[in-house]
Amino acid sequence: MDPNPLLETTGLTAYDRIRPDHVAQAIEALLREADAALAQATSEATPADYDALARVLDVATERLDRAWGAVRHLNAVANTPELRAAYTEALPKVTEFHTRLGADEKLYAKYKAVMGSPAAVQLNAARRKALANALRDFVLSGAELEGAAKVRFAQLQELQAELGRSFSEHVLDATDGFALYVDAAELAGVPEDAVAAARAAAHAEGREGCKLTLHLPSYLPVMQYGTNRALREKLYTAYVTRASELGPGTLDNGPVMQRLLALRQEEAQLLGKASFAEVSLVPKMAESPQQVAEFLRDLARRARPGAERDLAELRAFARDELGLPDLQAWDMMFASERLKEQRYAFSDQEVKQYFTEPRVLEGLFHIIETLFGVTIRPDSAPVWHPDVRFFRIERRGTGDAAAELVGQFYLDPYARPGKRPGAWMDGLRPRWRRPDGTLQTPVATLVCNFAAPVAVDGQLRPALLTHDDVTTLFHEFGHGLHHLLTRVDELGVSGIAGVEWDAVELPSQFMENFCWEWSVLQRLTAHVDSGTPLPRTLFERMLAAKNFHSGLQTLRQVEFALIDMRLHAEPGSEAQVDAVLAEVRREVAVLQPPPFNRFLHSFSHIFAGGYAAGYYSYKWAEVLSADAWSAFEEAAGDGDPLDPATGARYRECVLEAGGSRPALESFKAFRGREPRIDALLRHQGLA
Numbered sequence: 001m002d003p004n005p006l007l008e009t010t011g012l013t014a015y016d017r018i019r020p021d022h023v024a025q026a027i028e029a030l031l032r033e034a035d036a037a038l039a040q041a042t043s044e045a046t047p048a049d050y051d052a053l054a055r056v057l058d059v060a061t062e063r064l065d066r067a068w069g070a071v072r073h074l075n076a077v078a079n080t081p082e083l084r085a086a087y088t089e090a091l092p093k094v095t096e097f098h099t100r101l102g103a104d105e106k107l108y109a110k111y112k113a114v115m116g117s118p119a120a121v122q123l124n125a126a127r128r129k130a131l132a133n134a135l136r137d138f139v140l141s142g143a144e145l146e147g148a149a150k151v152r153f154a155q156l157q158e159l160q161a162e163l164g165r166s167f168s169e170h171v172l173d174a175t176d177g178f179a180l181y182v183d184a185a186e187l188a189g190v191p192e193d194a195v196a197a198a199r200a201a202a203h204a205e206g207r208e209g210c211k212l213t214l215h216l217p218s219y220l221p222v223m224q225y226g227t228n229r230a231l232r233e234k235l236y237t238a239y240v241t242r243a244s245e246l247g248p249g250t251l252d253n254g255p256v257m258q259r260l261l262a263l264r265q266e267e268a269q270l271l272g273k274a275s276f277a278e279v280s281l282v283p284k285m286a287e288s289p290q291q292v293a294e295f296l297r298d299l300a301r302r303a304r305p306g307a308e309r310d311l312a313e314l315r316a317f318a319r320d321e322l323g324l325p326d327l328q329a330w331d332m333m334f335a336s337e338r339l340k341e342q343r344y345a346f347s348d349q350e351v352k353q354y355f356t357e358p359r360v361l362e363g364l365f366h367i368i369e370t371l372f373g374v375t376i377r378p379d380s381a382p383v384w385h386p387d388v389r390f391f392r393i394e395r396r397g398t399g400d401a402a403a404e405l406v407g408q409f410y411l412d413p414y415a416r417p418g419k420r421p422g423a424w425m426d427g428l429r430p431r432w433r434r435p436d437g438t439l440q441t442p443v444a445t446l447v448c449n450f451a452a453p454v455a456v457d458g459q460l461r462p463a464l465l466t467h468d469d470v471t472t473l474f475h476e477f478g479h480g481l482h483h484l485l486t487r488v489d490e491l492g493v494s495g496i497a498g499v500e501w502d503a504v505e506l507p508s509q510f511m512e513n514f515c516w517e518w519s520v521l522q523r524l525t526a527h528v529d530s531g532t533p534l535p536r537t538l539f540e541r542m543l544a545a546k547n548f549h550s551g552l553q554t555l556r557q558v559e560f561a562l563i564d565m566r567l568h569a570e571p572g573s574e575a576q577v578d579a580v581l582a583e584v585r586r587e588v589a590v591l592q593p594p595p596f597n598r599f600l601h602s603f604s605h606i607f608a609g610g611y612a613a614g615y616y617s618y619k620w621a622e623v624l625s626a627d628a629w630s631a632f633e634e635a636a637g638d639g640d641p642l643d644p645a646t647g648a649r650y651r652e653c654v655l656e657a658g659g660s661r662p663a664l665e666s667f668k669a670f671r672g673r674e675p676r677i678d679a680l681l682r683h684q685g686l687a
Contacts, residue, residue: 012408037057058491195210198212292561296619328594410443413473427443502616
């Protein structure tokens with residue numbers, strides 16, 4: 001029998017060899033190892049010493065986490081019924097172990113003894129931060145609870161993990177489960193590459209016509225460009241009612257949300273907090289739910305005048321130019337795109353022809369190499385799908401010294417069935433100076449859902465990315481750089497680990513700024529047919545349109561964040577979900593969606609993605625990222641923002657420091673002062 005790839009601890013994970021039947025065997029073996037390590041770590045045989053605990057416990061738990069991370073990753077990008085069943089069976093066992101580990105009073109006492117020992121003052125800053133985080137997390141994991149409360153806390157963790165899994169699977173299944181077959185004539189106005197992809201999808205099933213799905217590369221072109229209003233309404237309705245009571249009952253996330261909110265509130269009460277929002281904010285920068293709500297409402301007040309102007313002009317344009325006196329939700333993207341085309345004389349489809357995937361990647365890698373003093377090269381590794389590519393990042397050697405491996409990453413760019421919607425970075429392996437002295441280098445995966453290359457006139461053309469796609473790619477690479485470029489060797493605070501959740505978007509949002517720089521776009525663009533770079537005149541029109549409807553977009557993000565915060569800050573909200581939603585929309589939104597809109601039912605960020613009482617982080621971190629970008633603007637003057645000196649300072653102060661110190665300290669080390677909101681308002685045209 002082949003060895004189980006999930007039990008192989010050296011080298012890269014053999015994703016191409018992992019089978020569903022490997023999961024139970026590997027996870028049960030690794031749980032036994034981790035259990036034995038926990039028993040040893042809490043025994044008198046292991047002293048209350050940082051290195052001793054790492055040798056015994058961290059080695060075993062990191063091995064378990066890496067194997068489980070591989071299973072969780074495959075479940076998100078290569079989902080099959082067999083893999084899902086194996087994942088579902090193992091999830092409660094893994095959750096139970098981590099719950100027990102985090103709440104073990106003997107282990108908690110040993111860590112407190114480490115922190116209180118004379119040797120603690122000799123620990124370096126990263127180790128002290130990792131230790132402080134660990135003690136904080138023991139409290140949040142119920143280590144100070146006793147008796148029935150401790151038992152119930154453990155039950156809550158398992159129930160929440162199961163519900164989060166169900167929520168995510170319902171969204172995936174509802175998205176994959178919808179298909180609409182139409183004649184090409186019904187796709188009037190839709191770009192040819194999107195029509196070709198829809199035709200190819202139908203043909204692959206032996207059907208005539210075109211296949212439309214709710215995956216964004218299929219959905220968005222119809223909503224933006226399709227002149228068939230009835231088709232837009234049909235697709236919009238399907239999209240915003242995914243995983244709700246308006247679809248298959250087995251996929252309804254309504255009860256899942258209510259149960260999750262109730263369980264989270266119960267967890268907060270066990271921990272002595274008034275709400276789950278208070279629990280969520282303990283390891284974040286923000287100090288209280290009230291502070292977050294005030295921040296969001298202040299931003300809403302600043303954005304509202306612009307949003308009201310945006311909506312008034314869009315309604316007038318739709319009435320006068322498009323013959324749509326009753327602008328509806330399914331008309332919004334279509335009307336916005338037409339107005340943008342008229343006002344700025346370009347369309348997203350026109351711009352897309354210049355962003356071929358190979359050229360974008362080449363330009364992105366050039367930015368990273370120039371700013372951060374590294375080299376990115378293709379590498380080889382077993383992958384889970386033929387479209388996945390693998391790369392290595394190296395730090396250039398000085399003199400005759402060889403290049404040093406910094407980290408490696410997978411890139412999985414295209415949408416496909418069985419792959420979770422959206423885009424994300426996942427740290428598959430952390431940087432860690434292992435107890436035996438060897439340095440483990442980090443590995444990340446960068447996942448997007450772009451439209452795959454399609455054949456035109458028998459020729460396969462490179463994938464074409466919208467400017468939004470390019471921005472998404474840069475965003476996820478920012479997360480990846482945070483994970484990969486760290487110089488911190490401690491497991492709990494290297495890379496993205498230990499970074500406050502409301503600061504974790506700083507490096508990702510920072511990278512988006514490059515997508516708006518002329519000197520950068522010249523290297524990112526080459527027309528798919530002629531090979532010419534983006535014309536300056538087209539760039540100027542794009543730049544003029546950069547803050548097109550930024551008021552509406554800002555209010556939309558504030559609305560999502562305020563709904564999230566209120567649902568998690570107000571006890572009993574599980575019985576008031578619709579009321580909270582309606583109240584926030586009345587307070588913040590200038591445009592009310594139709595009554596059948598069920599966006600919360602697919603809001604995976606807060607119900608299955610770790611952003612519970614944390615969705616505000618996007619706007620919070622945007623203040624940091626915009627201010628950080630200002631340093632590059634100041635260094636560039638009217639020139640190129642690719643300033644290696646500023647890049648080196650940003651790399652050292654922010655990326656390399658990872659979670660080894662508070663994010664505010666890293667920001668101040670880079671900027672020399674506290675963050676200011678001015679840059680964000682200026683960048684979004686709201687100043």
